[in-house]
Amino acid sequence: MARLRSLLAHGVTVAAGGDNMNDMWFPFGRLDPAEVAMVTAIAARMWSDRQLRQVFDMVTVNAAHYVGAPAEGMQVGAVADLVLFSATRLSDVLRNAPGRRTTIKRGRIVGGGTSTVWTT
Numbered sequence: 001m002a003r004l005r006s007l008l009a010h011g012v013t014v015a016a017g018g019d020n021m022n023d024m025w026f027p028f029g030r031l032d033p034a035e036v037a038m039v040t041a042i043a044a045r046m047w048s049d050r051q052l053r054q055v056f057d058m059v060t061v062n063a064a065h066y067v068g069a070p071a072e073g074m075q076v077g078a079v080a081d082l083v084l085f086s087a088t089r090l091s092d093v094l095r096n097a098p099g100r101r102t103t104i105k106r107g108r109i110v111g112g113g114t115s116t117v118w119t120t
Helices: 004-009 033-044 049-059 061-067 090-095
Strands: 082-085 101-105 108-113
Touching (some): 004 049, 033 090, 049 061, 049 090
Antiparallel strands (some): 101 108
8 A cells, every 4th residue: 555645745646546346356346436435545544524535536536637537627618427426525425335326427317326324
């Protein structure tokens, strides 16, 4: 495990992701960025609200940056590719993974799911 907090403190743009989908290297992979964020937060011991924002940036805007994908964020005119979670805080997204979510691609709902989870 890289020393993520040290890298971030030195201004390094850190990305996190996974390419394993139930294979011999990692039999639990589901190609879920929220799940990668949770595992990253646990492994790096990044639990504060600020640190969780950094972890989510690792699997979203930072990952997009490294693969050359657009990552304008939420703004008028941006491509509407996003995932909506039924949560009020980032910690709730991780606590309730996979939780309820809706996936939108180019402004159209293309997927979603719900699971029973513990909430606070």
